[in-house]
Amino acid sequence: MIHRRQATRNRTGWTSTVPNELSELFIAFSASAAGPVLDIGAAFGVATIPALAAGAIVLANDSDPGHLAELAGLTPPEFRPRLRLLPGRFPGDLELPAQSLAAVHASNVLHFLTSGELEAGFQKIADWLEPGGRLFVQAGTPYQQPFAAFVPVYEARAATGEAWPGWVEDTRAISTHKKLHQIPQSLHLLDEAVLSRLVRSAGLRIERLWTYRRHDLPRSMHLDGREGVALVAYT
Ligand SMILES: C[S@@+](CC[C@H](N)C(=O)[O-])C[C@H]1O[C@@H](n2cnc3c(N)ncnc32)[C@H](O)[C@@H]1O
Numbered sequence: 001m002i003h004r005r006q007a008t009r010n011r012t013g014w015t016s017t018v019p020n021e022l023s024e025l026f027i028a029f030s031a032s033a034a035g036p037v038l039d040i041g042a043a044f045g046v047a048t049i050p051a052l053a054a055g056a057i058v059l060a061n062d063s064d065p066g067h068l069a070e071l072a073g074l075t076p077p078e079f080r081p082r083l084r085l086l087p088g089r090f091p092g093d094l095e096l097p098a099q100s101l102a103a104v105h106a107s108n109v110l111h112f113l114t115s116g117e118l119e120a121g122f123q124k125i126a127d128w129l130e131p132g133g134r135l136f137v138q139a140g141t142p143y144q145q146p147f148a149a150f151v152p153v154y155e156a157r158a159a160t161g162e163a164w165p166g167w168v169e170d171t172r173a174i175s176t177h178k179k180l181h182q183i184p185q186s187l188h189l190l191d192e193a194v195l196s197r198l199v200r201s202a203g204l205r206i207e208r209l210w211t212y213r214r215h216d217l218p219r220s221m222h223l224d225g226r227e228g229v230a231l232v233a234y235t
Helices: 021-030 048-053 065-074 077-082 115-128 145-159 192-201
Strands: 005-007 014-016 037-040 058-062 083-087 101-107 129-140 205-212 228-234
Touching: 021 037, 021 048, 021 101, 021 129, 021 228, 037 048, 048 058, 048 065, 048 077, 058 065, 065 083, 077 083, 101 115, 115 129, 115 192, 129 192, 192 205, 192 228
Parallel strands: 037 058, 037 101, 058 083, 101 129
Antiparallel strands: 005 014, 129 228, 205 228
C-alpha cells in the first residue's frame, strides 16, 4: 500500500490518503451503525468516504469549509444522499441532539484544541452518543521526531502531575522541523493519561487505549514506536 499525505489548506498539518488503523476501526463500526456517525476534522474525506461506502449516514465536520467542498466533490454521487456537511470549529460551533449519533471519529484533530475545548468537546460527544455508541480518537503524542526536544519537558510535567503535560505553547521554540509553517503555533500533544481522564470525566468508558506507530506516519516523524495514541470508548 502506498501512503501519501496531503497538506491541509488551513495549515493544520497534513491528512492521509489512506485511513490509519484507528480510522479503520471506525469505518468497520460504521458498516453496522443504524444511526448517523460524525467525523470531526474530516478534511478531504479519508475516513468519511469509506464510512459512506460501508453504508453509514455520515456527518462530516471541518473548520475549513473549503475542505468539506472538496470532500463533497470527491464523494461518489451514489453516496451523497447519506453525506451531511457540518462546517465549523469543534466543539464551539457544533450543536447536535442528545443521543443522536452511533459513533464519533476524531483523527488527528484534537491537537488543535485547548484544554478547555477538550473538556467541553468530550462532554458534547458523550451527550451526542446513543446508548452503545462509540468514540474513536487518534492523536499524536510528544514521542514524534520533530518534538523530541520537548519530550524531557513533557515527562517532567507528567511526573509532577500537571493536568495538560503535552500543551506546547510555541512549536517554534521546541522544534526546527523544516515544515513547521504547516502547523499552528500552539499544539496539544496527547497521551493515554489525559485521554483516559477526559473519557472518564465525560462519563464514557474505555474499551481500548494504546500507543502505537500508525502505518501512514511519515518516516520523518518516527521516534520510538509511541508516536500515536488511539482510543475507543463507549457510552
Ligand atoms: C491533520 S487534518 C486530519 C484529517 C483527517 N481526520 C485525518 O485523519 O487525516 C486536521 C483537520 O481538522 C480540521 N480542524 C482543525 N481544527 C478543527 C476544529 N477545532 N474543529 C473541526 N475541524 C478542525 C482541519 O481543517 C483539518 O481538515
